[in-house]
Each structure stands twice: as C-alpha cells, then as structure tokens.
Amino acid sequence: MKATKRVGVWMDHATARVMEYHTEEQRIKLVTADHKGLDNQEGLQHSESLLHHKENQSIKAFYKDILNILKDYDEIVLFGPTEAKNELYNLIREEHKYDHLKIATLPADKMSYEEQHDFVVHYFKTLLNYESPFTK
Template sequence: MDSKSFKQVGVWIDFSKALLIGYNKGNAELIETIDSPYESIKRIEGEGNDTTRFSPNSEHASNNEYRKNNISHNELNEYFKIMEAKLHGFDDILLFGPGTAKEQLRNRLRENKSFGGKWFSVQPSDKLTNNQLLAFVRDFYDKATP
C-alpha cells in the first residue's frame, strides 16, 4: 500500500531510530524506518577527557561540555524536524517506545500549529520485533475504533 492511503500511523521511536507503521481497516504495515542523526555519546578521535589543560581536577571542567550539549541539542532538533515532515499527512498518531523520546516528540508536535487538528496518543513500550510492532499498532487502533 502507498503511505498516502494511511490516515492512522503508529510510530515506535527512541533516540536512535523511528519506525512508521501505517494502519488502515485492520491492516498494519511498516512504511518506513528513519535513522536519527542524534548521538548520545560523542567521542572525537584523539580527544582526551573534559578537564582543562593544566589541571587534572574534574572540578575545573572545560567549555567542551557546553559545546557537546549544543551539538546534541541541534541533532535532536534536526531529528524531530524530520519526524514532523514525515507525520504531517496523518490524522491519528500513536507514539510508543522506550524512554522519553515519544513524549518529547508529542510536546513538539503539539506546539506546531499545523498539527492542531491531529489526534495523539502516547503509550509505553519496550523494544519489539517487527511482527510485535505491527500487532501493537493493530491492537491499539482496533480497540480505539468502534
């Protein structure tokens, strides 16, 4: 099926990737896998620790931490922009997965005026196989629609 034929979508999301599962009339289908540009642990080749040059004391940290945090924030922002573009054509959006990425994405989508008339649901979930992902979305929408 074409992704344009789905109006309901389930999104399994964490900070490393997102899986879009379309749902239509009892049929759940994996539409797309989106890899995240976000890396939680950064290590630059040849980089030492985050202490200053003249002091091995960890209380004298360098400005490296601020720069790393800024890079991580920008990568996460880019990831959520990609997700916004992918989810724009859907009316009902189910966000599920481990961690806090699903809540962060929901909050960002709610702030976006173009998602004003959309329906969101956030559900906790562990890591699942592809068949379990399809079953999770199918079961959720089967219970949600009369």
Template sequence: METKQFKSVGIWLDQSKAHFIGYHEGEAQFLETLISPHERIKREEGEVSDTARFSPNPSVLSNNEYRKNNIAQNELNEYYKMLEDKIAKYDDILLFGPGTAKDQFKNRLAENKSFSKKWVSVQNSDKMTDNQLLAFVRDFYKS
C-alpha cells in the first residue's frame, strides 16, 4: 500500500480510543488507532466506599472522590494532548463519534493557537463498523 500525504482527516473518537481516517481525492483510508490511557472504571485492591468513615451523615464524601476525579481528568488531558500531537499536520479535521469527547476535544482545540487556522468540524454518529467509518468520512468530504 502506497503512502499518501493526507491533508484531511476524520477522527472517530470517544474517551477510550480514536480511529484516524485519512481522506485524499475521493479515497478514505485507515491510518491508525490511538488507545486512551484513561480507564473508565478503575478499582484499586481493598477499595471501599467514598463516604467519610466517622461522619454522622452517610452522604458526606471523603477526599478520595476528589483524588479519583483529578486522576481521571489528568488521564483525559494526556489523551487529548496525544490527539493534538497526532493531528497537528492536518488542515481539515472532522471529529465524530458518540458521547461528548468530540465536543470536549473541539473546545480544547479552539483554545490552542496552533489550531486557529485549521478547519475543524464536529458531527454526531454512533458506533460504526470499519466500512461505515470509511464511508462516513468519504461522504462528508465529498459534500
């Protein structure tokens, strides 16, 4: 398979992975898949509930919840930074997929000055097969 210089890319992403699909002259081609370091459900050995042990109110939460949230946010930021590094060479960027990850990533790109001259579009889509991903990117860039 010959290597092409793609200037347009479609990225199907959620918080666990991102599929990169290059587009050039009517053809869409899979480039790579990036796996996120973010673990959705993380359980540590010996972990108990997040409520404070000696509180008379069982709804009071301990500092453990904040620590878990900070770890999750740092992992997501690392994932988005990896995505930014991968798409820096593209001029036209299509972000699509389920959930809110694509919107969060677009907002992050809007704050980054190096992406101010690039064209970024966001589309909603569900989970798709490989052929559906290629067709989605091809149809989007043709119209």
C-alpha cells in the first residue's frame, strides 16, 4: 500500500513555503513570485490594462510553479494571511486531473518558519488522530 504524502503551504501573493509533513525534520521548498517590472510607473502611464495583464501572468506563473510541486502529494493544507490560498485552491479545482487531491484552506497570520512548520505538523496530527463516528 502506498504511503500518503502530506504537505502544507504557507503562502501570500509573493512567497510560498512548501513544507512536507514530517515531525522530526523540516523539508521546505521556497517559491517566490516574479513581480519584476510590475512597479514600472512608465508602463502604468502607458496602459493600465497592460500592467494588469502582466500582473495576472506573473501570479498565474507563481501558482503554476507551486502546483508543479503539489501534484506529487495526496493531502494538502493551504494557509496564510491573504486570499492567495483560495485563488490557488480554485485554480487546482478547475483542473480535473487533480480531483484526487485532498485540499484544505485555512486562514493564518504571518508566522515564523518554526510556527509554519508547527502549524503543518499540528494540522496533520489532528487530522490523523481524529476518529470519525462514521467509521465504526
């Protein structure tokens, strides 16, 4: 029987910290959004819609980078202070090839790296220790 692979992702619109669920060690991948050129005021004066289009492309590329990592996992918890987690969740759910993924989204404040890791460990430990009354 294949072992279930679990991962937590703390994210906002600029950074994602992908943390595998392990209680004894931290395995972290950092993904950052490439927003270069989006603060160019000359571009803003030239065309606001062009700037908006570039921003959308940048965010979609950021989410795609994260998804390339997440596709190898079975259970995922997305958490963080912004709506980025919900945007990524919706993007994943649009792709039916990812229907097998179990995904939860939870709000969370800014956290230190250790707090993020503890959040992931606590989430999955709680999930694994939960005994459903429907399984009896």
